[in-house]
Amino acid sequence: MNRDPSGGACAAEQLVEAGVRPTRPRLAIMEAIRTGATRHLTPEAFHRELADGGVHLSLATVYNTLNHFSEVGLLRRVGFGDRSYYCTNAAEHHHFYDEATGRLEDIPGAQPQVVCLPEAPPGMEIDGVEVIVKLRRSRQYPR
Template sequence: MEPVNGASKVKVIERLRSAGLRPTRQRVALADLLFREGDRHVTAEQLHEEAVRAHVPVSLATVYNTLNQFTRAGLLREVAIDGAKTYFDTNTSNHYHFFMEETGDLVDIESDALKVVGLPETPNGTRISRIDVIVRLSDQ
């Protein structure tokens, strides 16, 4: 397994602990891969490929489980496309996305560029927790 450098490892461990997660070796290695380059969108398969290239011994099932644990802990945001493809977003703020149909890329939309208006009343005892907007783009 390729080692996470000292300063990075301490940050990753602190981030996992503050989210209520035990910093296992695999979680630390996957979190380092996920968060070292800033905000990004990744599928489980993409992260698994990165882990294999970095010599992190982890199964695809473990990657899925870890991504779902990170999402429940608030470290990631899940973005589902057509129910068939799921991306995990390291930017957990409220924001929207462009989906590039030809390449499968997901790109953030600047939050000020889109306004959602005319939301319906929610049923008693509920509130809107977030709004997902995905604008699909295709080549001309």
């Protein structure tokens, strides 16, 4: 399923609306994000995907751009352990994570609800809540 995260705006307009200067690398990265279905990018795999498509950028540029896009709300950074994924679905939602394969996917439909959040420590405020439901192959259904 392809999605247009901009509601129809071109990549340059989408970047400008988010307050991001549309440089060539940023435009190339946004175009690559926009052409795919909703997915979860790792910087390394996305860097290879870009290179395979003829877009040659440094891995540092890809990392920095994905981080910047997540800071302005164009992507959602989902991090845990030593891994970071960038979800192209910027709407509030939660994820399933398959520990055996490293696959991250959106939880479809109704989202888990978190109740009784603790108060943030002094001087801090809660910025959001990420629910990651870890999965493993059921012993009842071996491969």
